[in-house]
Amino acid sequence: MNSPQQLAEVLTSLRIGNQSYLLSFYEQNRDLFARWARRQHQLTPVAAHELLRTVLVKFYDQVADGRLTKLPPDVRAYVYGLADEQIRSAHTTEILPKDEAGRRQRLLRLFRQLGLDCQKMLMYFYFRGYNFEKVAGKMGFANANVARLQKAACLRKLYELRMRTEDAGR
Amino acid sequence: MTPPSFDLRPYLEELERFADGQMTPAEQAAFETRLEQDATLYQAYQAYEQLTADLRWVAGHETLHQRLVSLDRRLDQRQEALTRIRRRQRKTQQQWGAVVVVGVLALLAIWMVLRPAMPTPEATWARYYVPEAGLSDTVVNESRRPLLAEAMRQYRDGHYAPALHTLRRVPASNLGQDTLLYYSGILLLSQEEPEQFRAAQPFLRRVAMQSTSPLAGRARYHLGMAYWRNQQITAARNTLRAVANDARNPYQDAARQLLRSEALPQE
Numbered sequence A: 001m002n003s004p005q006q007l008a009e010v011l012t013s014l015r016i017g018n019q020s021y022l023l024s025f026y027e028q029n030r031d032l033f034a035r036w037a038r039r040q041h042q043l044t045p046v047a048a049h050e051l052l053r054t055v056l057v058k059f060y061d062q063v064a065d066g067r068l069t070k071l072p073p074d075v076r077a078y079v080y081g082l083a084d085e086q087i088r089s090a091h092t093t094e095i096l097p098k099d100e101a102g103r104r105q106r107l108l109r110l111f112r113q114l115g116l117d118c119q120k121m122l123m124y125f126y127f128r129g130y131n132f133e134k135v136a137g138k139m140g141f142a143n144a145n146v147a148r149l150q151k152a153a154c155l156r157k158l159y160e161l162r163m164r165t166e167d168a169g170r
Numbered sequence B: 001m002t003p004p005s006f007d008l009r010p011y012l013e014e015l016e017r018f019a020d021g022q023m024t025p026a027e028q029a030a031f032e033t034r035l036e037q038d039a040t041l042y043q044a045y046q047a048y049e050q051l052t053a054d055l056r057w058v059a060g061h062e063t064l065h066q067r068l069v070s071l072d073r074r075l076d077q078r079q080e081a082l083t084r085i086r087r088r089q090r091k092t093q094q095q096w097g098a099v100v101v102v103g104v105l106a107l108l109a110i111w112m113v114l115r116p117a118m119p120t121p122e123a124t125w126a127r128y129y130v131p132e133a134g135l136s137d138t139v140v141n142e143s144r145r146p147l148l149a150e151a152m153r154q155y156r157d158g159h160y161a162p163a164l165h166t167l168r169r170v171p172a173s174n175l176g177q178d179t180l181l182y183y184s185g186i187l188l189l190s191q192e193e194p195e196q197f198r199a200a201q202p203f204l205r206r207v208a209m210q211s212t213s214p215l216a217g218r219a220r221y222h223l224g225m226a227y228w229r230n231q232q233i234t235a236a237r238n239t240l241r242a243v244a245n246d247a248r249n250p251y252q253d254a255a256r257q258l259l260r261s262e263a264l265p266q267e
Helices: A004-014 A020-041 A045-064 A075-092 A103-111 A116-128 A132-139 A144-169 B012-017 B025-037 B039-114 B121-129 B146-156 B159-168 B178-190 B194-208 B218-229 B233-244 B250-260
Strands: none
Touching: A004 A020, A004 A045, A020 A075, A020 B039, A045 A075, A045 B039, A103 A144, A103 B039, A116 A132, A116 A144, A116 B039, A132 A144, A144 B012, A144 B039, B012 B025, B012 B039, B012 B178, B025 B039, B121 B250, B146 B159, B146 B178, B159 B178, B178 B194, B178 B218, B194 B218, B218 B233, B218 B250, B233 B250
């Protein structure tokens, strides 16, 4: 995946939610990255793997929300650079103040408070774009209507969590 | 904290049905008309759109995060399995290595126990050397040659050095020159020291070269044996071959037997 055309295709497929490039990148580079992180930053393999996952998600976010419009010619060097940056910021700065945290990051934190079934359901519907019938099949529900009701309940739960957090913050 | 957002809860169900395409055509048309006319509903619709856009971002982020975690777990399991397999292979190799080493050691021990014992030079000598019988009492005639009789007695009893000493005291007029040389050689050859074997050779050689002497053939045999005992293999083989080819030599069979054996190495 090195020619400019292929890199452009990667970017397009990431934008439409095809994450397989990043998954295979992780699979191929995990051990190599862990060795680099041990030499450069004295990280254990487990910590290095976690760092690489974080960095890849960050990379994906940059593509998904349009901050990255051109895939760097050397993706590996770019990812290592992001990892360096991540470690430096972890070493030198405190956690960002609440006011500065983005709306999406807050929603992400609330999303993680939902039950696993709700998370899965909302990911199927809002990210993978499955219809209610397919969601019902994946989740083991009797029919599409049950899936619709469950999705509505999960969305309401998330929204109420957000309202509660905002009320508590006021 | 951010300013209070619009409370969607009263509108949520209706907005969801609209956004998810669950309304009938008539319901949808009515809803679209209300959206244009009802500013609060429109505000709720905007807030709902922002919420679902944010949720799509969150869902994508979280999907990737969870897929990476799950992939990581699978890779860990695969690595553990590979390590386990490699460890098992190493263990099997070590076990086989130990079996081979033990087997080799056992074979070595069996060979050490069962290998044929190498005959000692003394044993080989005793096997192939036919000693001189010595002069008989009749020939010696003790009353006439008491010292010769004494020397022969000491020779038969295995006292070779005293026998040689006694033999040297026998007057030359009492005994033929070839006989004296021959028995001097025999008595030296019968002793244990390498110097004595070497010293025996000139005596035996002189007799062997006297073709007229009846002791010449016998002396040749003992000379050949003296060479052999002194590790002069070529000389020993040539001399003994001459004995083996001599039909009149009393040691012909003994010489042939030694030449045929492996005790006398090939040239």
